[in-house]
Amino acid sequence: MGHVDAVALKAIAFDFDIREICCTFGERISQRYTMNIIEAMRERRSVRSYNGEAVAAPIAKELLEFAGKVYNPFGGQFTVRIKRFDLKNGFKPSTYGMIRGAEDFFMVGAADDEASSLSTGFCFEQVVLKAWQLGLGTCWIAATFKGTDFETAEPWPAGERLKIISPVGTTAKKGLIEKISRVVARSDHRKPFSELFFEGGSDKSLSEDSRFGEALAMLRLAPSSTNSQPWRALVDGDKVHFYYVPKSALSILDCGIGLCHFYETERFYDRSGDFYKEENASATNHNWKYLISYAAG
Numbered sequence: 272m273g274h275v276d277a278v279a280l281k282a283i284a285f286d287f288d289i290r291e292i293c294c295t296f297g298e299r300i301s302q303r304y305t306m307n308i309i310e311a312m313r314e315r316r317s318v319r320s321y322n323g324e325a326v327a328a329p330i331a332k333e334l335l336e337f338a339g340k341v342y343n344p345f346g347g348q349f350t351v352r353i354k355r356f357d358l359k360n361g362f363k364p365s366t367y368g369m370i371r372g373a374e375d376f377f378m379v380g381a382a383d384d385e386a387s388s389l390s391t392g393f394c395f396e397q398v399v400l401k402a403w404q405l406g407l408g409t410c411w412i413a414a415t416f417k418g419t420d421f422e423t424a425e426p427w428p429a430g431e432r433l434k435i436i437s438p439v440g441t442t443a444k445k446g447l448i449e450k451i452s453r454v455v456a457r458s459d460h461r462k463p464f465s466e467l468f469f470e471g472g473s474d475k476s477l478s479e480d481s482r483f484g485e486a487l488a489m490l491r492l493a494p495s496s497t498n499s500q501p502w503r504a505l506v507d508g509d510k511v512h513f514y515y516v517p518k519s520a521l522s523i524l525d526c527g528i529g530l531c532h533f534y535e536t537e538r539f540y541d542r543s544g545d546f547y548k549e550e551n552a553s554a555t556n557h558n559w560k561y562l563i564s565y566a567a568g
């Protein structure tokens with residue numbers, strides 16, 4: 272498998288006045304904008320407490336334009352929208368108390384097939400990292416939201432349904448619920464590199480100095496649902512075979528997020544390569560399911 276069909280990604284534009292630019296905000300953006308993608312992957316975290324302010328119009332516009340042109344090697348079908356809720360005077364959508372002070376939310380609709388799950392993870396994580404570079408927090412949310420509170424009159428394209436929401440906004444001091452949820456999900460802990468990535472057979476851990484060491488180290492930092500980290504990889508010469516240990520219905524989407532980190536690192540260091548499906552890929556570990564491979568160019 273080489274490259275695939277174009278993604279069905281649409282972004283619904285904000286109806287804002289572009290002159291709403293605030294100087295201090297602008298300065299902060301230009302400082303953050305110098306943050307490279309490696310720094311963004313290292314520093315990003317799920318943000319659940321926001322300062323109650325809406326995202327400034329030019330930044331929202333930039334994010335939406337970016338969402339419309341992210342790189343997608345996996346095909347599939349998904350749609351990104353963004354919606355503002357007027358917290359002071361209007362309706363507050365339910366996130367079951369998990370999110371505080373956010374006015375703006377991304378909503379991601381997707382189809383149920385594997386390619387759509389993979390591309391939703393891969394593509395929306397690019398938006399998440401871009402938001403972080405622009406000084407904004409986000410939080411992938413697949414479970415703790417009330418779907419009917421986020422639906423709009425506009426239906427999702429055929430075959431898609433609302434799968435993910437994410438607040439987007441300026442970070443505030445962590446609230447108690449945020450602190451507790453990080454402890455419960457063990458959000459600050461990632462599995463050791465040596466337990467995730469292997470070479471030759473699944474019993475020999477990969478050296479972090481290998482050709483793919485840095486990209487896999489960045490994959491390891493990716494967010495995943497309940498911090499489940501389902502990704503595994505086997506390096507075979509100039510190829511990496513990616514597998515996952517099924518943990519939930521979100522495991523493939525989670526792997527798409529991890530692959531985004533892997534690919535962004537390759538691109539940052541000007542290394543070329545392509546994703547493809549290996550015809551006879553077999554997992555040496557019976558808990559693993561084959562997902563996709565990557566061949567260095």
Ligand SMILES: Cc1cc2nc3c(=O)[nH]c(=O)nc-3n(C[C@H](O)[C@H](O)[C@H](O)COP(=O)(O)O)c2cc1C
Nearest residue numbers: 316317411412413414415456458494495496497498
């Ligand atoms: C696909 C996906 C779904 C998630 N769903 C939720 C959710 O429903 N509620 C929530 O509070 N956090 C959710 N999270 C956030 C994870 O708990 C978080 O990414 C993980 O604990 C790692 O923490 P970090 O993102 O700060 O690195 C989700 C993350 C992903 C990637």
